[in-house]
Amino acid sequence: MDTCQAQGRPDLYGLGIRIAFYLPWFGAITAEYLEVSYHSDVRLLGLLLSAATFLGLVVSQSAAALQPVDLYITYLLAMGLYIPLIPFYARKALTLCDRYWDPLRWPKERMSPASKAMSFVLLVALASLGIWYWASYVPDHDCAPQQSGFLFSPVSLGNRAYIAFNAILYVVILLVCAGILLHKAGCRVKIWAVRSRRHRRRHIRQSHVRNLRIFSNLVTVTVLTAAVELTVVWNDISSANDLTNAAQTIPLFISIGFVTRAIFMHFAEAEVGSDDSSDSDDGEASGISRSSAMAESHPSGPIIPPPPPAHTG
Numbered sequence: 001m002d003t004c005q006a007q008g009r010p011d012l013y014g015l016g017i018r019i020a021f022y023l024p025w026f027g028a029i030t031a032e033y034l035e036v037s038y039h040s041d042v043r044l045l046g047l048l049l050s051a052a053t054f055l056g057l058v059v060s061q062s063a064a065a066l067q068p069v070d071l072y073i074t075y076l077l078a079m080g081l082y083i084p085l086i087p088f089y090a091r092k093a094l095t096l097c098d099r100y101w102d103p104l105r106w107p108k109e110r111m112s113p114a115s116k117a118m119s120f121v122l123l124v125a126l127a128s129l130g131i132w133y134w135a136s137y138v139p140d141h142d143c144a145p146q147q148s149g150f151l152f153s154p155v156s157l158g159n160r161a162y163i164a165f166n167a168i169l170y171v172v173i174l175l176v177c178a179g180i181l182l183h184k185a186g187c188r189v190k191i192w193a194v195r196s197r198r199h200r201r202r203h204i205r206q207s208h209v210r211n212l213r214i215f216s217n218l219v220t221v222t223v224l225t226a227a228v229e230l231t232v233v234w235n236d237i238s239s240a241n242d243l244t245n246a247a248q249t250i251p252l253f254i255s256i257g258f259v260t261r262a263i264f265m266h267f268a269e270a271e272v273g274s275d276d277s278s279d280s281d282d283g284e285a286s287g288i289s290r291s292s293a294m295a296e297s298h299p300s301g302p303i304i305p306p307p308p309p310a311h312t313g
Helices: 015-034 039-063 068-079 085-094 113-137 160-184 190-198 206-234 246-297
Strands: 148-150 154-156
Touching (some): 015 068, 015 206, 068 148, 068 206, 113 160
């Protein structure tokens, strides 16, 4: 028996768990496009799934060393919440942090400070795990060259160029996190301040920037989903496609419930709003019609009562 053949870990990336991740990924994009008021609930679901998967990955690796491909697939799922941010920050770098091209200038989603802090800490933890995985774990593992990752086609996890690319990517992510911390602490990069003073005013439509971000997120999440599913196929991990235990069905049904509720509440609120507006329009119309009827019944104008009789002493 080939010891490097991945047997699969349904408890980490079974079919139910994978679909449970895909639903909030695509649900968040749909909610942003529809401007759903419960958008933050879908984001919170993705955040909790990523945090739980990260903890499960650390515990599983501590208990028994996982195959490189098992870690790879599970890590993609946990990191999927943040991978759409890579094109966003790449665009910010290309525009030298020009705020006129920043879709977050017009935030429609309000996250609590606790959720923001949790998301940032989780990103730092995942980036650190990614650096360890690509810089230390994969190069020293004998099975890595025999297992495949995703680069729009099968690529060996032991490929040196592939390892270097991913290690550098997560180092850059960690450096960006450090830069965000410094920015929050009050430090400013000189080029940003100069550019903001000398910038010529542009008129960029909010909808254009927002739609560009939604399209970018959709493409990124679609590629990420294909990366996970194709990696399972290329490594012949058939055991990862069964819905055989509660560890897969519980997160699946929770994701379905969260996303369905957010979309349902959006359309329910829209219907209530349309009913209220129609009622107010009907009230205004009936008031106008009553006024018109009174005017028609008294064409000469309103009836003025006669003055009271004069009393003579």
